[in-house]
Amino acid sequence: MIKLENISMSFHGKHILQGIDLEVQKGETLVVIGPSGSGKSTLLRLMVGLLKPTQGEVWIKGQEISHLSEDNLNKVRIGMGMVFQYSALFDSMTVGDNVAFGLREHTAMTEAEIQRIVARNLRMVGLAGQQDVMPNELSGGMKKRVSLARAIAIRPEIMLYDEPTAGLDPIMSGTIDRLIMNAKRVLCVTSVVVTHHMSSAFKIADRVAMIHGGRIIEVGTVEQIRQSENPVVQQFILGLKSPSAYVRRRSEMR
Template sequence: MIKVVNVHKYFKDRHILKDINFEVKKGETLVIIGGSGSGKSTLLKLLIGLLRPEKGKIFIKDEEISQMTEAQLDKIRLKMGMVFQYSALFDSMSVGDNVGFGLKEHGKMRKEQIRQIVEEKLKMVELEGFADFMPNELSGGMKKRVSLARAIAFEPEILLYDEPSSGLDPITSAKIDDLIVQMQKLLGVTSIVVTHDMNSAFYIADRIAMLYNGEMIAIGTPEEIKKSTDNRVLEFINVSKERKR
């Protein structure tokens, strides 16, 4: 579903991503971990075409996207949904209008069709009956769930999550983790999740990749990552766990 080949990204004289290579299979959940500034969010933006690499290629379902026009990218993005770190909801719109925004903008559906889809997606994220609420009436965890409902409105084949449990308490974070797993099972989506939370990473991941100073220094199953002999990986895992106590 996703293939990244020899990708480099620069911001002025800073080498943000250095020769990144990996693949994500259909229906797989890849979790990307790493410290602040390691390039995790930049990688997500490259995958959805918000940024372009200076070198290398990015394939989404066998289509190379790094040289595409915006019009071509828009067609690719219809196959993808993104859950942003801070939810990125429109404060002036109701929950229902937020979830249905993309359907109105890109689809040719009747209002009744959109309403039915919105209700269905809100039910999937356990927010049935909240369509008329405004974002400022919701908790942080509820906003994340609205963001997820909006991301799955088009029934995408790929979901990208940028720090989905950031700023949430442990109980709410666990609910978000359960929803990520549920989306994989119910929709068969391929997911990439960026997180600092190792408990979350080990729970939701089929494989985990670690970025360190812009390089991908490890990739493997949760068990393989736990058994890593790379001190940089072990330090990140151990410090993350200690900070949870």
């Protein structure tokens, strides 16, 4: 569904990504982990065509998108939903109008059909009856849920999540994790989730890719990542101060 080939990305001469090769299979949830500033969110923006790579190719469902016009990119994006880190709701619109936005822009549905989908999606994320509420009346977790309801309204085949649990308490983070898994189960979507929360990553992932220094340093199942021999991977997933701390811990255990 998604394929990145030899992707590099630079801003003002600074290398953000270097030589990225990555594939996401239909129906799987790939979680991308790594320290802040390592290029995780840049990967998502390349996948949805918000950025064009300095080098390499981005393939979505067998179509290379990095050289498409904006009109043709929009045709590809209709099949993709994205949940942004800060929700990115339209503050001047009600919750219902936020969820309905993509349907009104990109479909020929009647208003009655749109309202049925809005009501159904808000029920799915636990916000039934909140159509007339304004975004500034919502908590951070509720905004994330509205953003998810909006993203799945057009029944996308691909979902991209940028730090969906950032800034949320453990209970609400668990709620968002369950909604991501439910969207996969109900809609059969292919998902890419960027996060630095390891509890969420290990709960929702089919596979995990770790990016460090602008490069993918390891890809594997949750168990493979847990058992990785790479000290940098272990430093990150265990929250250690340095890779050498993991090496010392291994030596002590022996």
